[in-house]
Amino acid sequence: MSKKSNTIWFMLAATVLNVLIMLILFVICFILITRFADPSSSLVSLWLGLSFLVSIGGSFYLYSVIVKWMGKKFNLEDKLAPLISKRKNNRRRED
Template identity: 75%
Template sequence: MSKKTNTLWFMVAATVLNIVLMLVLFLACFILITRFVDPASSLVPLWLGLSFLVSIGGSFWLYSVLIKWMAKRFNLEENLAPLFNKRKKKPRREE
């Protein structure tokens, strides 16, 4: 497989990993809410919103830690192509 194909599969797998991490964190927060918060409380929507934000932030943090570890462990810089190439600047035409 080429580097571009490796990059494509890595990005697909990393995206799925990020979504799974977010779902797991949201479910963990939801389970904690159902265990420790009174269902008749008026603060349940606030707790749910907070758990949503924690799941997004926590998944972003875990994702970045895992990707940095994988890049170091599996030497990904050699096996993956850059996503965005730098464009060469064309000289300006003076009229």
């Protein structure tokens, strides 16, 4: 397999992992809300919104930690193509 195809498969797997982490964190927050918050309280919607933001932020943080760890452990820099390549310096000639 080429580096570009390895990069595509890695990004697809990493995206699925990120979504799974987000769902797990949201379910954990939802369980904590149902266990500790009063269901008749007007703050339940605030807690749900906060848990949504925590799950998004936590998933991005855990995703970055896992990807950095995998990059070091499996030496992914040699196996994956760079996502952002450097542009060639094409300057216009000024007359």
